[in-house]
Amino acid sequence: MILDGKALSEKILEHLKNKIQELNIKAHLVVILVGNDPSSRIYVKNKKKAAERIGIKSTIIEMSSTVSENELLQKIDELNEDSNVTGILVQLPLPEHINKNKVVQAISPKKDVDGFTPENVGKLAIGLEPYFYPATPQGIIMLLDEYNIPLEGADALVIGRSNIVGRPMAQMLLKRNATVTMAHSYTKNLEDKIKTADIVISAVGKKVVRCKMVNRNSVVIDVGIFRDSSGKLTGDVDFDLVSPSVKYITPVPGGVGPMTIASLMYNASKVYH
Numbered sequence: 001m002i003l004d005g006k007a008l009s010e011k012i013l014e015h016l017k018n019k020i021q022e023l024n025i026k027a028h029l030v031v032i033l034v035g036n037d038p039s040s041r042i043y044v045k046n047k048k049k050a051a052e053r054i055g056i057k058s059t060i061i062e063m064s065s066t067v068s069e070n071e072l073l074q075k076i077d078e079l080n081e082d083s084n085v086t087g088i089l090v091q092l093p094l095p096e097h098i099n100k101n102k103v104v105q106a107i108s109p110k111k112d113v114d115g116f117t118p119e120n121v122g123k124l125a126i127g128l129e130p131y132f133y134p135a136t137p138q139g140i141i142m143l144l145d146e147y148n149i150p151l152e153g154a155d156a157l158v159i160g161r162s163n164i165v166g167r168p169m170a171q172m173l174l175k176r177n178a179t180v181t182m183a184h185s186y187t188k189n190l191e192d193k194i195k196t197a198d199i200v201i202s203a204v205g206k207k208v209v210r211c212k213m214v215n216r217n218s219v220v221i222d223v224g225i226f227r228d229s230s231g232k233l234t235g236d237v238d239f240d241l242v243s244p245s246v247k248y249i250t251p252v253p254g255g256v257g258p259m260t261i262a263s264l265m266y267n268a269s270k271v272y273h
């Protein structure tokens with residue numbers, strides 16, 4: 001069965017829209033886009049569109065790829081101080097001459113709607129409640145919960161250890177009492193680990209999940225999205241091979257992607273003062 005991220009994201013966005021209206025929430029999301037990365041441009045546009053749809057004010061600040069690190073840091077300081085701005089998101093990747101960690105660390109944790117600052121990451125890691133959870137893993141948890149997929153005691157395999165998906169995903173699954181294995185480019189016998197997991201979450205950007213699952217109740221979540229040699233959008237999972245052997249699987253597109261946006265909007269509608 002398909003885990004329909006598109007459908008759930010629509011439901012969440014409608015819910016948020018109503019809540020923002022009823023509670024008269026005044027949220028303002030500022031997205032900083034540095035340079036001309038074509039994917040980043042599309043992501044940022046989609047975030048703005050979703051924000052406007054649900055009644056969150058959004059501003060895109062475009063900066064040239066030659067902007068200095070200091071200029072960017074100054075802009076973030078300004079936004080931190082501006083009480084009308086409730087969320088700040090710096091779209092990644094940044095140009096090479098800019099220290100990404102320094103930039104992320106400059107964002108006020110209470111406006112860090114990506115959940116990437118050390119305070120929010122650290123809180124998650126020691127089992128405290130962060131101000132914000134990273135959007136993609138949070139969206140995946142929302143999707144698993146929607147379909148009542150049990151996490152407690154489940155053998156969950158997370159493939160990929162990025163700060164944006166893999167690491168926070170593993171922390172969030174641990175918080176829900178799953179038994180978590182993290183796999184990455186040095187992992188031995190990946191296929192054996194994939195086959196026997198209850199839940200596989202792949203966030204690599206390459207076709208790494210290409211075997212049948214042993215457990216008929218297993219769940220496969222595909223975070224990857226890229227174009228194959230023929231230009232078609234595809235994910236980490238060989239859908240045609242894997243899907244007949246599982247209980248639930250996410251499509252690409254229409255699975256994790258829309259959930260990331262809905263989850264980010266959930267964050268952007270949270271206002272801390």
Ligand code: GUN
Nearest residue numbers: 089090091092093114164
């Ligand atoms: N680049 C790819 N994914 C993300 C994300 O979730 N947040 C930001 N800021 N940049 C990204």
